[in-house]
Amino acid sequence: MRHGKYRFLIGALAPPLLLYGVFVVSPYAQAFYLALTDWDGLSAEAGLVGLANFADLWSDPLFLAALRNNGFMLIVVPTATIALALFFAACLTLGGGTRRRGRGVHGSGLYRILYFFPQLLSVAILGVLFQFVYTPGGLLDGLLGAVGLDGLQRSWLADPATALPAVTAVMIWSAVGFYVVLFTAAMESVPTDIVEAATLDGAGRFTVFRRITLPLVWDSVQVAYVYLGILALDGFALVQIMTVGPGGPDNATEVIGLTLYRSAFTYGEFGYASAMGVTLFFITLTLTALALRATKRERVELA
Amino acid sequence: MAGTAAVLSGCVTAGNDDPAEQATGAVTEDNPLGVPDGADLEVVMFDGGYGQEYTQHAVTLYEQRHPDAAVTHEGLQKVGEVLQPRFVSGEPPDVVDNTGAGRLDIAALAAAGQLTDLADLLDAPSLDDPAVKVRDLLLPGVVEDGTLDGTAYFLNYSYVVWGIWYSRSLFDQHGWTAPATWDDMLALCEEIKGAGIAPWTWQGKYPEYMMDPLQSLAAKAGGLDLVYAVDNLEPDAWKQDGVLAAADAIHRLVTGGHILAGSEGLSHTEAQNAWCSGEAAFIPCGSWIEGEQQGVTPEGFDMAMAPVPALSAADALPYGAVQGASSESFLVPAQALNPRGGLDYLRCLFSGEVARGFAESAKAMPVVKGATDGLDLTSGLASVAAALETAGENVFGYKYRTWYPELAVEVDTATGELLAGRADPEQWADRIQAAADAVAADDSIAKYER
Numbered sequence: 001m002r003h004g005k006y007r008f009l010i011g012a013l014a015p016p017l018l019l020y021g022v023f024v025v026s027p028y029a030q031a032f033y034l035a036l037t038d039w040d041g042l043s044a045e046a047g048l049v050g051l052a053n054f055a056d057l058w059s060d061p062l063f064l065a066a067l068r069n070n071g072f073m074l075i076v077v078p079t080a081t082i083a084l085a086l087f088f089a090a091c092l093t094l095g096g097g098t099r100r101r102g103r104g105v106h107g108s109g110l111y112r113i114l115y116f117f118p119q120l121l122s123v124a125i126l127g128v129l130f131q132f133v134y135t136p137g138g139l140l141d142g143l144l145g146a147v148g149l150d151g152l153q154r155s156w157l158a159d160p161a162t163a164l165p166a167v168t169a170v171m172i173w174s175a176v177g178f179y180v181v182l183f184t185a186a187m188e189s190v191p192t193d194i195v196e197a198a199t200l201d202g203a204g205r206f207t208v209f210r211r212i213t214l215p216l217v218w219d220s221v222q223v224a225y226v227y228l229g230i231l232a233l234d235g236f237a238l239v240q241i242m243t244v245g246p247g248g249p250d251n252a253t254e255v256i257g258l259t260l261y262r263s264a265f266t267y268g269e270f271g272y273a274s275a276m277g278v279t280l281f282f283i284t285l286t287l288t289a290l291a292l293r294a295t296k297r298e299r300v301e302l303a
Numbered sequence: 304m305a306g307t308a309a310v311l312s313g314c315v316t317a318g319n320d321d322p323a324e325q326a327t328g329a330v331t332e333d334n335p336l337g338v339p340d341g342a343d344l345e346v347v348m349f350d351g352g353y354g355q356e357y358t359q360h361a362v363t364l365y366e367q368r369h370p371d372a373a374v375t376h377e378g379l380q381k382v383g384e385v386l387q388p389r390f391v392s393g394e395p396p397d398v399v400d401n402t403g404a405g406r407l408d409i410a411a412l413a414a415a416g417q418l419t420d421l422a423d424l425l426d427a428p429s430l431d432d433p434a435v436k437v438r439d440l441l442l443p444g445v446v447e448d449g450t451l452d453g454t455a456y457f458l459n460y461s462y463v464v465w466g467i468w469y470s471r472s473l474f475d476q477h478g479w480t481a482p483a484t485w486d487d488m489l490a491l492c493e494e495i496k497g498a499g500i501a502p503w504t505w506q507g508k509y510p511e512y513m514m515d516p517l518q519s520l521a522a523k524a525g526g527l528d529l530v531y532a533v534d535n536l537e538p539d540a541w542k543q544d545g546v547l548a549a550a551d552a553i554h555r556l557v558t559g560g561h562i563l564a565g566s567e568g569l570s571h572t573e574a575q576n577a578w579c580s581g582e583a584a585f586i587p588c589g590s591w592i593e594g595e596q597q598g599v600t601p602e603g604f605d606m607a608m609a610p611v612p613a614l615s616a617a618d619a620l621p622y623g624a625v626q627g628a629s630s631e632s633f634l635v636p637a638q639a640l641n642p643r644g645g646l647d648y649l650r651c652l653f654s655g656e657v658a659r660g661f662a663e664s665a666k667a668m669p670v671v672k673g674a675t676d677g678l679d680l681t682s683g684l685a686s687v688a689a690a691l692e693t694a695g696e697n698v699f700g701y702k703y704r705t706w707y708p709e710l711a712v713e714v715d716t717a718t719g720e721l722l723a724g725r726a727d728p729e730q731w732a733d734r735i736q737a738a739a740d741a742v743a744a745d746d747s748i749a750k751y752e753r
Contacts, residue, residue, distance in 0.1 A: 136566075
């Protein structure tokens with residue numbers, strides 16, 4: 001019987017492991033190898049060039065601009081998204097008048113669904129939609145004009161000062177909904193007796209949130225931070241669809257994914273592009289490890 | 304992204320030691336390219352704005368000539384993504400139309416030895432008249448466009464001309480005429496502004512649209528020597544008097560306030576629609592604009608293309624000179640199973656009969672001489688045909704965009720800055736010159752000369 005169990009386990013695990021090996025592990029391994037070559041993407045041979053591709057990266061103005069812009073998004077996207085999502089989630093669970101206390105603001109069920117809507121749109125559709133928002137004389141300009149802020153109207157995506165924030169705002173807008181749902185679920189699993197006890201002791205809503213709710217949902221925040229960090233290191237699809245150039249104006253919205261894509265598919269430098277991919281892989285890995293370490297807190301066990 | 308790049312590379316380490324057997328048949332008068340009997344043929348083409356009608360038409364001709372051959376014909380939008388692995392593993396189709404945003408880098412294909420020399424095709428008798436070689440049927444510049452390092456590797460099918468577009472009816476209504484010099488252009492811009500219309504708009508999200516009139520002005524001022532200096536990456540090529548004067552001329556549109564506000568943030572569709580709806584009088588574009596705007600252009604708009612005005616009286620090229628180039632690149636892969644059949648397919652494709660069908664169905668100029676004679680052309684296409692007629696031999700084109708895509712990206716970025724008013728012509732030239740020098744100094748980039 002025991003023997004049969006292992007045979008079953010192996011039989012069940014082998015196909016997914018094989019698929020994972022063929023379609024995930026081996027391409028990664030090949031990318032690492034290609035990063036050391038000058039492969040042009042078309043010939044069957046590739047010459048080894050050692051670490052030259054990696055050395056060239058640091059004098060490539062486009063790659064450096066991309067690093068800078070991804071760095072900006074890395075700071076803004078997770079922070080803003082988590083802050084907004086926590087705020088909305090708290091409103092949905094802790095908010096509401098005195099009679100609704102602990103059940104969230106009026107109509108919180110509906111809001112929960114509405115917040116999730118952006119998550120249902122594909123990135124391509126998002127990009128196209130927000131082009132209409134940002135285009136000169138588009139929705140945003142119209143809105144500003146309607147409230148008398150004509151002076152702020154501009155070509156949002158064509159101005160180096162506003163292009164990157166404009167793209168970043170779309171990333172945040174599209175991500176917030178998912179984390180509202182995630183945090184709401186986490187907050188609802190916080191036992192009500194603890195919250196009630198704190199309220200009886202005279203704690204205000206903000207104190208309850210800061211001292212009780214937030215520490216108890218910290219695991220979710222940590223996970224959100226890592227996911228959003230990875231999202232901020234990408235941004236390729238939105239930039240490719242929305243921005244001037246793409247990647248412009250004046251490289252203001254260049255992201256690593258775009259530099260990589262262009263190197264591979266426009267310049268035919270697959271080896272160099274692989275080196276970028278490998279660098280991005282290590283940046284992501286490092287940041288994940290750092291983020292998990294930096295946000296580490298004592299875990300509260302709710303029995 | 305690391306994953307994506309790697310998946311595509313699946314075959315690079317697998318290698319291909321046994322090149323496929325490439326049969327040839329007996330060369331006869333009826334079979335000048337020696338297509339083997341009964342060999343099948345696979346055609347993969349870019350299914351874009353020109354449609355599939357013309358390549359299908361050529362398939363019909365080919366099947367008539369080789370009744371025993373089974374011909375497969377496939378239209379794709381992302382030619383590169385589908386064919387890259389097939390090129391790497393040595394199993395490409397017999398004919399490829401390598402076009403569209405997802406095309407393969409043709410210079411890299413040539414450098415990797417993946418392309419068949421088309422000399423045999425060019426010297427073969429044409430289908431229309433055995434006394435005329437295929438080479439002599441083509442418009443000037445077509446063979447040169449497809450030549451890399453002295454070998455013809457691809458032939459383009461559609462002839463594109465760049466100029467400045469306007470609505471004939473709008474201009475007639477106000478009594479305006481397309482200006483012949485840049486000074487006239489600036490004067491007319493003032494007049495157009497007075498009529499409450501923005502003189503210019505442009506496809507700001509893709510700055511290369513504005514680079515075309517700029518480099519046309521430069522070519523007219525400095526002649527082909529200027530063009531070759533730019534393409535050959537000569538030192539200070541971008542700081543030649545003609546180039547700087549052209550950049551200054553275009554910059555005057557910005558400083559004079561002649562451009563529709565917000566144009567730098569418009570996509571090509573948005574800008575062209577604004578132009579079609581009468582918000583702006585001029586827009587720079589290639590001759591594909593008429594087909595592209597078909598569904599949007601109002602009745603009686605009568606679009607027409609004017610050549611880019613002359614920069615000054617001292618110009619090296621006449622006013623009628625236009626920037627022209629061929630596109631829709633057809634090639635025969637070197638590792639194809641039936642390369643002789645591929646060449647013979649192209650002989651069918653580049654025949655007068657298929658070309659006439661192309662002009663009618665795709666509303667574009669084919670590269671075959673005289674193909675539009677006697678056809679009833681639309682307003683825009685007629686103006687393009689007339690411009691080509693006037694230009695005669697004075698058709699020029701730049702190569703740096705195909706040869707050095709790294710440089711083209713920087714040119715576009717700098718041009719975007721120039722047109723947004725954030726850079727002046729000197730800064731524009733400095734920036735591009737620095738990029739050109741960097742490309743020239745980079746040994747890993749294959750260099751070309753003309």
